[in-house]
Amino acid sequence: MSSITVGVVTGANKGIGLAIVRKLALQYEGTPGGNPFLIYLTSRDERRGEEALKGITSDxxxxxxxxxxADGGTVDIKHHLLDIADETSIKDFTDFLKKEYSQGINFVINNAGIAMNGFDPDTNVVDNTLKTNYYGTLHASLNFLPLIKPHGRLVNVASMVGGLSKYSSSIQSRFLSAASIADVNSIVEDFRSSVLAGTEQKDGWPRSAYAVSKAGVIGLTRAIAAQEEWKARGILINSCCPGWVRTDMTRGGGVKTPDQGAETPVLLAVGDIGESTGLFWQNERPIRW
Structure with a gap:
């Protein structure tokens, strides 16, 4: 019996996430009778997820x-509920995967995220952004990693706005020297404390919860990749910026199509990247954070 390749894409009912699923399906080099490839298109809303699945299978x-x-190929796409801002939802999905695929899965692309208007802590923009983009990605990563087979892949979608050029030199140094998840958590919580105190700009932070959440994702990806458990299993763990893509999240701005934005995440999940791990990528190559 042939083995099955299993991949997961979070936040995949629209935009870059949906384009990632589509590109994975189109570029898979399986043949009839060959190894099947199953992609889980996940979303936090069942109706939207099912509509996305219907759209992509009729594309x-x-x-x-x-x-x-259904057309004689080897690729199957299924929808599953997943809200990365909800730890119970993450656990339910990982329990499902563990039961269904006892031999493990091959890769995960953590694409889910939010971009809220404004910055005022009184509107919960900061807390909600960090909860989803940073802590949601962290919890999802730590739950998925034990399921990923040796030499599998974990990809965390971040952003160039998470670059360090707009931070004070001391905060830049903290991010670059962070050796553990706890170190990165501490940095992110210090940002939150500065915002609550109204001193974020004086303390050297950019006035953007989204930017800090994505810097956190890049930092936590580096920290996770450095852990001996995953290095010993040969799991490649990288973060990436898909570029400035025209999606709902960018409110119609951007210079790339979603299909173009999917290029780097898909490369990191299934392409030839050697043994690269713990790096930040854009335009299909590692870049300086």
Whole structure:
């Protein structure tokens, strides 16, 4: 019996996430009778997720390529609920995967995230942004990693706005020297404390919860990749910026299409990247954080 390749894409009902699922399906080099490839398109809303699944399985290019099982190919796509801001939802999905795929899964692309208007802590923008983008990605990563097979991949989608150039030199140094998840957590919580005190700019932070949440994702990805448990199993763990992509999140701005934005995440999940791990990527290459 042939083995099955299993991948997970979070936040995949629209935008870059949906484009990632589509590109994974289109570029898979399986053949009829070969190893099947199953992609989990996850979303926090069941109706939107099912609509996205229906859309992608009826996509003209996907149908023409005949990659789907229904068309004689080896690729199957399924929807599953997952809200990365809810630890119970993460646990329910990982328990499901553990039960269904006792031999493990092959890769996860953590794409889910939010971009809220404003900054005022009284509107909970900071707390909600950090809860989803930073802590949600952290909890999802730590829950998924034990399920990933040796030599599998974990990809965390971050952003260039998480670059360190707009931080004070002391905060830059803290991020770059962070050796553990606890170190990165401490940095993120210090940002939150500065915002609550109204001193974030004086303390050397950019006035953007989204930017700090994505810097946190880059930092935590580096810290997780350095852990001996995952290094010993050969799991490649990287973060990336898909670029400035025209999606709902960018409110129509951007210079890339979602398909172009999917290039780097897909490369990191299934492409040839050697043994690269713990790096931050953009435009299909590692870049300086």
């Amino acid at each position: 003209a290019e996907v149908k023409k390529a005949k990659v789907l099982v």
